[in-house]
Amino acid sequence: MQLTEKLTILADAAKYDASCSSSGGAKRDSRGTGGIGSNEGTGICHAYAPDGRCISLLKILLTNFCIYDCAYCINRRSSNVQRARFGVDEVVRLTMDFYRRNYIEGLFLSSGIIRSGDYTMEMLVEVARRLRVEERFGGYIHLKTIPDASPELLAAAGRWADRLSINVELPTEGGLKALAPEKDAQDIRRSMGRLRLGIEEAKAEKKAPRFAPAGQSTQMIIGADPASDRDVLETSSTLYASYGLKRVYFSAFSPIPDASRALPLRPPPLMREHRLYQADWLMRFYGFDVGEIAPAGNDGMLDLDIDPKLAWALRHREQFPVDLDTAPRELLLRVPGLGVKTVRRLLAMRRHRRLRYADLVKLGVSVTKVAPFVSTLDHRPRADVDGAVLRAAVAPPPKQPDLFGH
Known part of the structure; x- marks a missing residue:
C-alpha cells in the first residue's frame, strides 16, 4: 500500500x-x-x-x-x-x-x-x-x-x-x-x-x-x-x-x-455535545458545581434550547438583578451574557466611577441577555416579569429554515 x-x-x-x-x-x-x-x-x-x-x-x-x-x-x-x-x-x-x-x-x-x-x-x-x-x-x-x-x-x-x-x-x-x-x-x-x-x-x-x-x-x-x-x-x-x-x-x-x-x-x-462543553466551562472557570448545572429531576439532562448558565439564572431569579457597582466577582460571573474578561473589565471600571447601562453597550455584551439580570445607576429591570415571557425575551427560539430561500 x-x-x-x-x-x-x-x-x-x-x-x-x-x-x-x-x-x-x-x-x-x-x-x-x-x-x-x-x-x-x-x-x-x-x-x-x-x-x-x-x-x-x-x-x-x-x-x-x-x-x-x-x-x-x-x-x-x-x-x-x-x-x-x-x-x-x-x-x-x-x-x-x-x-x-x-x-x-x-x-x-x-x-x-x-x-x-x-x-x-x-x-x-x-x-x-x-x-x-x-x-x-x-x-x-x-x-x-x-x-x-x-x-x-x-x-x-x-x-x-x-x-x-x-x-x-x-x-x-x-x-x-x-x-x-x-x-x-x-x-x-x-x-x-x-x-x-x-x-x-x-x-x-x-x-x-x-x-x-x-x-x-x-x-x-x-x-x-x-x-x-x-x-x-x-x-x-x-x-x-x-x-x-x-x-x-x-x-x-x-x-x-x-x-x-x-x-x-x-x-x-449535536447541541447536546455543545451544551456539555458550555457546562464544563462553567465548572472550570465560573465556579458552578454539577448540582447547580444539572439539578436533580428532568432526567439529569441539560436544556437544549438555552445555555446552562441562562437556565440556572432563570431557575434562580431571586438572585437577580445583580448590582454591577457592588456585586462580588463570583456573583457577576453568574450573570448570563457576562464572561470572565468582561467581568474583569467591569471590576476595573467601577473602581473609578459608577457604572451605567451605556458601559455594557461599549463593552460589546449582549444587552438583550444581560439587561434583565443586572442593575446600574440608570437601569433597573422589572422583577415581576413572567418566567416564560423573560425566557422568550432573552432566548428567542431559533428561526426555522426558509424552504424557499427567502
Whole structure:
C-alpha cells in the first residue's frame, strides 16, 4: 500500500478523536518564520493555544487494526473497514516532511491496539523519541497513551511528548462494561494517576526531567449509552479533581456500519455535545458545581434550547438583578451574557466611577441577555416579569429554515 493511501485511511480513522487540543503547550514557530501552517491537507487538524493562536497538527493513527471489539468504535476488531498500518519510520518521515513544508506545527498520534498494549505503546513512544532525538523536532507532540501499558512506557511517553491523553471512553463504568467489556476502568484510572504523579513531580523539582508539560486530557463518548448529562458532568468533575486534567473532551456518538444492537440507532443531537462543553466551562472557570448545572429531576439532562448558565439564572431569579457597582466577582460571573474578561473589565471600571447601562453597550455584551439580570445607576429591570415571557425575551427560539430561500 502506498504511503499516501495509508495516510488517507489513517487520517480519516483519526477524525473520531476530539482531544487533539494543544492548549498549554509552549509557543513555537514553524521553521523560525512564525508561520501557522496550511489550511489544506489530508490529516491536518487545527487546535488553539491559550493565547488564541491556531496550531496545525498532523492527526493520524499509527494503525486502525485493533484487538479490541468495542461496540461503538469504527475500528473495532469485527468492523468491516479497510485497514492500514504505518511503520515508525513512515510516521517520522511524514511528520518531518509536513513540518518542513510549514503545513503543521505538531503531531497528534493515536492508534488501535495491536498484539498488546505494551507493543503498541512502545511504537508510539519510539516515534516521539526519534522525532525529538534523531530529528531534533521542536514542535508539539500529543500521544494518545494505552491504559494497560507498563509504567516504564508511560514514563517514556511523558519524557518525549508535550501532552498525553487516556480515553475514559464512556461516562460510567457500567457503560464501559456493557459496550467495551475488554477494557478495564481501573486500568484507565490507574494510568491517569501515574501520569498526574509524573506531571506534578516534574513541576515540583526544577531539575527533574520534563514530563508532559502540557498535561493530560481525556475523551468520552456521549449518547452511546443511557448516561445522563448529570452523569457525564459528575464524571468530568471527578476526573478534574482526581487527576488534574487539562481538559475533558466530549464526542457525540455517531452510528457506525454493522453496528451492535446494543447501540442506539440514531446519534444524540449535536447541541447536546455543545451544551456539555458550555457546562464544563462553567465548572472550570465560573465556579458552578454539577448540582447547580444539572439539578436533580428532568432526567439529569441539560436544556437544549438555552445555555446552562441562562437556565440556572432563570431557575434562580431571586438572585437577580445583580448590582454591577457592588456585586462580588463570583456573583457577576453568574450573570448570563457576562464572561470572565468582561467581568474583569467591569471590576476595573467601577473602581473609578459608577457604572451605567451605556458601559455594557461599549463593552460589546449582549444587552438583550444581560439587561434583565443586572442593575446600574440608570437601569433597573422589572422583577415581576413572567418566567416564560423573560425566557422568550432573552432566548428567542431559533428561526426555522426558509424552504424557499427567502
